[in-house]
Amino acid sequence: MTVQRPFLSDEGQALIGLVREIADGELAPRVDEFEAERRFPRELFRLLGRAGLLGLPYPEEHGGGGVPYELYLQVLEEIAARWLAVAEGVSVHSLSCYPLAAYGSELQRKKHLPDMLGGELLGAYCLSEPHSGSDAAALKTRAEAGPDGFVVRGTKAWITHAGRADFYNVFVRTGGPGASGISCLLVDAATPGLLPQPPEKTMGLRSSVVAQLVLDGAAVGADRLIGEEGGGFRIALSALDGGRLGIAACAVGLAQAALDYAAAYAKEREQFGRPIAEFQGVGFMLADMATQIAAARALYLAAARLRDAGLPHSAEAAKAKLFCTDTAMRVTTDAVQVLGGAGYVSDHPVERYMREAKVLQIFEGTNQIQRLVISRSL
Structure with missing residues (x-):
């Protein structure tokens, strides 16, 4: 890099x-x-x-x-x-x-x-469900009052680290319908009734584990309620501001790796007696890739500075997530194009970069949801 x-x-x-x-x-x-x-x-x-x-x-x-x-x-x-x-x-x-x-x-x-x-434990964040992804306020996983806290039943979906995590933030319904009925529970991985399902077979990020998480009568103590009962949706949205910035930074790193590889290849690969980087069709493509990455990096850093200053940054986090992940998709696609046929085989990493970039436009809120967040802020 x-x-x-x-x-x-x-x-x-x-x-x-x-x-x-x-x-x-x-x-x-x-x-x-x-x-x-x-x-x-x-x-x-x-x-x-x-x-x-x-x-x-x-x-x-x-x-x-x-x-x-x-x-x-x-x-x-x-x-x-x-x-x-x-x-x-x-x-x-x-x-x-x-x-x-x-x-x-x-x-x-x-x-x-x-x-x-401290480093030994790994966490997971459980908001999405099979029927409620972007419409997170419609979640159905239910936490009923139990002898010492809550008894949880339901299914969470698309959970990164499911079955590998040591603790889970599980957003559950403790009240009526809508956002005001949602609470957040911190659930230990060893809790009986917490049942990770087989991992999904994903297009990219294949070394990451993502799976459904079934909660079948999982007993969670009252001391594991985070914040107020009914305050979970506010916690979820606030957490996603930071998570979206994390994905934006990941997207820029992936795009930078794709650019670095494509530029190095273009300087070595010769056609018509000279390196393909010297042809404007390739050189201008690399220039656009570099410019988009620089703009994306500046955008996520600007949003991070707002967060560090304690200033509102929800819309800026959405802009960063949207622009950085769209940039990663464009740049990785162009990197494959620079390599031509070589870019389409696994001998070179750019085909993996392209597969991985796609999911960045989907999780932590799809880029359509980011546009919704941004437009409402206007």
């Missing part, structure tokens, strides 16, 4: 240096094998956790890294440029820590957050 980050502090530069060292030494050499075998790299997440990279944007007092969101997102971008599934997993884990960190009681945070941020 060729990106220069001259505006970071000395501490920020050191962190990026550490991330590049781990990503180049531990992630990049393994990605092809794990993707081909659809194998989840659980031990690599433990490695990242022990390096302090699974709790970066959270307070040091609870075991986090205490770094600005702007820096955390640049870490995600660096990881995504080597292995998107791992970067997406880090983003999902960070998203999964947010409800407790932002809305949990002080007692809950002291009890659970250090382990969640």
Whole structure:
């Protein structure tokens, strides 16, 4: 990866240096094998956790890294440029820590957050259901009052880390219909009645695990309710602001990897007696790719600065997610085109980049939903 980050502090530069060292030494050499075998790299997440990279944007007092969101997102971008599934997993884990960190009681945070941020545990975020994706307020998973808390029944869908996570943020219906009847529960993976289903066979991100999660009479203690009963939908939407920025950064990292590979190939591949990079048809394509990536990076960093300043940023996060993921789709498609027939075979990574880019336009709210969020803000 060729990106220069001259505006970071000395501490920020050191962190990026550490991330590049781990990503180049531990992630990049393994990605092809794990993707081909659809194998989840659980031990690599433990490695990242022990390096302090699974709790970066959270307070040091609870075991986090205490770094600005702007820096955390640049870490995600660096990881995504080597292995998107791992970067997406880090983003999902960070998203999964947010409800407790932002809305949990002080007692809950002291009890659970250090382990969640310390590196050994991995989280999952359970909002979508088979019939309710974009219409999350229509979720049907029900939590009825039980002897010591709640008894949960229902099915969650498209859950990253299902069956691999150590804890799950599960959004459930504790009241009537609509957004006001939704609550958030922090559920331990060992809870009886929490039943991960077989993984989906996805087009990209094959080393990531995504599956349905069935809750069949799962008993969850009252002390696992995060925030107020009925306040879960507000928690979910607030968490997604940060999650969308995470996906935006991942998209830029993926696009940068595609550009770097295509540019290197174009300088080596010769036709008509000279490198194809010297032909305007290719050179201008690479120039457009570079420009789109630079614009996308600037957009997600601007939104992150708003978040770090404590300012409203929901619309800006939606703009970043929309633009960055659309950019990743365009750039990876163009990278395949630059390589021609070679781009269509798995000997080169650009075909994987193109497959992976597609899902970035779908999860954490489809790009149609991002446009809805943005248009309403106007």
